Amino acid sequence: MIAQIKKVLVIAGTSLRRIIADRSFAVFLVAMPLAIIAILGITLQPLMTSEFKPVQPFKVALVQNDPHATVMNVFESRPEIIDIRLARDADEARQWVLQRNVDAAVLVPEAFPDQAATLVATPGTVAAGVLVEMLRSVAVQIEEVKSHHISVARTAVAASSEVRQDHGLPHWLDQAGSFGYYAVAMTAMFAMFAAHSAMVVSAKDRASDTYARIRTLGVTPASFMTATTVTSLVVAVFFVSLLTVATALLFSVRWGNVGSWSLLTLLGASAISSLSLLVMALVPGAEHVEGAGNAIFNVLAFLGGSMTPLHVLPEWFRGAFSWIPNRAMLTGYLKLAQGADIAEISQELLTLAAATAILFTLGWTILNYRAKRGDH
Amino acid sequence: MQSLKDIAVLSGTQTIQTFRSPINVLWMLIVPIVFSVAIGALFSSPNTRPPAVYVVNEDGTAAAQALIQGLEATPADVYLVSREEAMSEIAAGKYTVAVVLPSGFEQSISEGYPAIELLHHEDHVGPDPMEARAKTVARSLAAGTEIGHGYVIHQTPNGREADDAFVRVRGVFGIYLVFLLSALLTRGASLHKDRENGTLQRIIALGVPYGHVVAAHAASIFLVGVVQSILFLLITGLLGTHWLTGGWLELTLAIVVTLFVGSGIAVGLSGLLRSAGAIQGLGGGLPPVLAMAGGAFFPLEIAPAALQQLARINPVYWAVEALVGGMIFDGVASQFVPLSVLILVGVMSMIIGVQGLRRLEL
Numbered sequence: 019m020i021a022q023i024k025k026v027l028v029i030a031g032t033s034l035r036r037i038i039a040d041r042s043f044a045v046f047l048v049a050m051p052l053a054i055i056a057i058l059g060i061t062l063q064p065l066m067t068s069e070f071k072p073v074q075p076f077k078v079a080l081v082q083n084d085p086h087a088t089v090m091n092v093f094e095s096r097p098e099i100i101d102i103r104l105a106r107d108a109d110e111a112r113q114w115v116l117q118r119n120v121d122a123a124v125l126v127p128e129a130f131p132d133q134a135a136t137l138v139a140t141p142g143t144v145a146a147g148v149l150v151e152m153l154r155s156v157a158v159q160i161e162e163v164k165s166h167h168i169s170v171a172r173t174a175v176a177a178s179s180e181v182r183q184d185h186g187l188p189h190w191l192d193q194a195g196s197f198g199y200y201a202v203a204m205t206a207m208f209a210m211f212a213a214h215s216a217m218v219v220s221a222k223d224r225a226s227d228t229y230a231r232i233r234t235l236g237v238t239p240a241s242f243m244t245a246t247t248v249t250s251l252v253v254a255v256f257f258v259s260l261l262t263v264a265t266a267l268l269f270s271v272r273w274g275n276v277g278s279w280s281l282l283t284l285l286g287a288s289a290i291s292s293l294s295l296l297v298m299a300l301v302p303g304a305e306h307v308e309g310a311g312n313a314i315f316n317v318l319a320f321l322g323g324s325m326t327p328l329h330v331l332p333e334w335f336r337g338a339f340s341w342i343p344n345r346a347m348l349t350g351y352l353k354l355a356q357g358a359d360i361a362e363i364s365q366e367l368l369t370l371a372a373a374t375a376i377l378f379t380l381g382w383t384i385l386n387y388r389a390k391r392g393d394h
Numbered sequence: 395m396q397s398l399k400d401i402a403v404l405s406g407t408q409t410i411q412t413f414r415s416p417i418n419v420l421w422m423l424i425v426p427i428v429f430s431v432a433i434g435a436l437f438s439s440p441n442t443r444p445p446a447v448y449v450v451n452e453d454g455t456a457a458a459q460a461l462i463q464g465l466e467a468t469p470a471d472v473y474l475v476s477r478e479e480a481m482s483e484i485a486a487g488k489y490t491v492a493v494v495l496p497s498g499f500e501q502s503i504s505e506g507y508p509a510i511e512l513l514h515h516e517d518h519v520g521p522d523p524m525e526a527r528a529k530t531v532a533r534s535l536a537a538g539t540e541i542g543h544g545y546v547i548h549q550t551p552n553g554r555e556a557d558d559a560f561v562r563v564r565g566v567f568g569i570y571l572v573f574l575l576s577a578l579l580t581r582g583a584s585l586h587k588d589r590e591n592g593t594l595q596r597i598i599a600l601g602v603p604y605g606h607v608v609a610a611h612a613a614s615i616f617l618v619g620v621v622q623s624i625l626f627l628l629i630t631g632l633l634g635t636h637w638l639t640g641g642w643l644e645l646t647l648a649i650v651v652t653l654f655v656g657s658g659i660a661v662g663l664s665g666l667l668r669s670a671g672a673i674q675g676l677g678g679g680l681p682p683v684l685a686m687a688g689g690a691f692f693p694l695e696i697a698p699a700a701l702q703q704l705a706r707i708n709p710v711y712w713a714v715e716a717l718v719g720g721m722i723f724d725g726v727a728s729q730f731v732p733l734s735v736l737i738l739v740g741v742m743s744m745i746i747g748v749q750g751l752r753r754l755e756l
Binding site: 140 | 416496512539548551553564675683692728
């Protein structure tokens with residue numbers, strides 16, 4: 019027994035050195051996530067703060083036919099958002115948009131808001147969204163004045179206490195800035211690739227004569243797979259620790275208290291290592307283990323909020339995939355960053371522990387079954 | 395003639411082999427299509443989707459019905475509910491307001507002093523856009539004028555009505571770019587793989603000139619991209635992505651030139667690097683970074699000026715510009731600059747790649 023444990027540790031140690039010393043680890047599992055965190059952190063910073071302000075005001079061509087110039091007055095009151103360019107007529111304003119001299123054109127009719135204003139802008143841009151909101155807000159203000167003869171009886175409805183806390187973004191998500199969010203999101207995503215690198219090395223060993231030679235030294239198949247799983251776990255923990263330190267130093271990201279972080283990291287690494295083991299057990303050819311893992315982990319990263327921030331995903335989506343290991347890690351780390359203690363992340367810890375148990379059992383059982391059938 | 399035949403046979407075989415691998419099909423087609431469907435479903439433009447409103451119709455008259463139709467025309471998704479249901483949903487925080495048309499509403503309209511009721515969440519203060527719309531419609535009904543608009547008509551720069559189609563196409567195009575570049579760059583490693591396992595040396599020993607092998611390598615990269623693009627566009631098109639919103643010519647130009655520049659970069663990398671592993675690694679990691687920094691997923695208009703400038707040396711940025719220009723700006727005229735930049739990048743990368751491959755030691 020002790021001899022087997024020693025062998026497991028020797029194999030795990032050797033594999034670990036091979037993976038970490040490989041140049042691709044530094045490039046693809048350290049430099050790349052840091053580069054993505056930097057790009058997304060900088061790009062999305064204005065959108066993920068409570069007070070939105072563009073880097074430069076949006077250039078807006080305005081054709082003002084409203085005699086009270088209400089829209090122009092509102093635009094002028096927000097110079098940090100709107101840079102007004104007065105156009106002679108609608109044709110000139112449209113031409114400016116087509117030639118990309120301005121970001122958008124707003125054509126205000128004489129009878130606004132009884133008659134709708136026209137916004138000419140690229141759909142889906144931040145400028146278009148901001149302008150639609152501003153125009154509607156102006157219309158509401160004018161409407162309030164013009165509709166004085168309309169009687170509106172108001173009845174306030176009290177909030178229901180049971181569901182009120184589920185309304186809107188949770189505190190841990192609402193308070194996460196772009197750097198904080200993507201540091202955690204990329205760590206949860208790339209931890210899966212890091213853990214999987216150990217399984218890829220193992221699959222290659224089993225497909226070559228390396229595994230046969232190791233077996234002749236008295237290593238049982240169970241010891242070999244245990245060593246692979248241990249390597250995967252250690253690589254994942256090492257990777258998360260590295261990213262934690264690097265993002266804390268480079269981007270001043272907070273990761274919460276060390277004790278809770280350690281427990282979450284250990285359980286998270288166990289869950290994703292078990293997932294990686296299951297992927298390897300399910301994929302028949304050793305040459306496909308890496309590709310299959312990459313495909314599955316990319317989908318999980320998307321579902322788990324690592325690519326698109328959870329802020330913009332629908333509530334049902336946020337709730338439906340909270341059981342995925344990488345999502346549980348993401349939620350746990352974001353909560354810790356907001357000062358949560360271990361009790362407040364108990365749900366995530368439980369999810370990760372359950373995922374570890376289920377995925378590891380499944381992976382191990384399938385590998386055993388395949389070994390009995392005579393597969394590598 | 396024999397040269398062309400050699401190149402066609404080699405590139406055709408390599409392309410077929412690529413699509414025979416289930417993992418390649420999973421990675422090049424199934425995963426991007428799954429992503430595209432998810433993106434399409436999640437990000438149908440929130441700016442163009444009509445807002446929803448609860449209406450309690452306690453009057454049940456023609457005037458009440460006219461107000462509901464007027465609200466729908468603003469546009470809004472009107473849900474007719476009972477007072478209890480509206481109050482329960484507002485209490486749960488699902489909606490902030492509900493419009494009630496009380497009994498006697500028709501009479502108030504005919505008297506010129508419309509009366510409505512508003513149920514609102516206790517935390518909701520100030521005028522609500524939906525309340526304002528209800529007032530506009532009620533005022534129009536009382537005055538007998540035209541009813542119903544949402545205060546803002548959003549048009550694309552080329553004057554079409556702005557709807558979900560463009561936002562969806564742009565999102566799916568971002569996914570397409572990532573997986574296309576990933577597939578092409580990874581495919582660029584095939585020559586080095588062949589060299590590492592001895593296949594290249596055997597092909598040359600059989601009398602195929604090395605120049606033909608390099609030409610077939612470049613052609614197979616392009617062919618893989620063509621097959622992937624056709625299948626991807628076709629399937630995502632059938633699943634609801636309106637690729638032809640801007641027209642056939644504009645779409646074809648944007649796709650073909652993107653394919654060309656992608657193939658050029660793949661050949662360039664295979665000429666610059668000597669290891670299949672390194673090229674494959676870049677194939678997996680580089681495209682997402684280029685896509686994010688090139689504005690394929692997030693609007694660059696809010697990014698710092700330096701990042702916006704940096705995007706101008708990124709082919710993904712120009713590919714997105716080519717698509718956007720063709721679809722919602724001035725058609726082919728708007729595509730001229732981005733397509734020229736892409737062709738230049740493609741040609742330069744191809745030259746660098748071929749020069750590098752000429753010096754490859756067998």
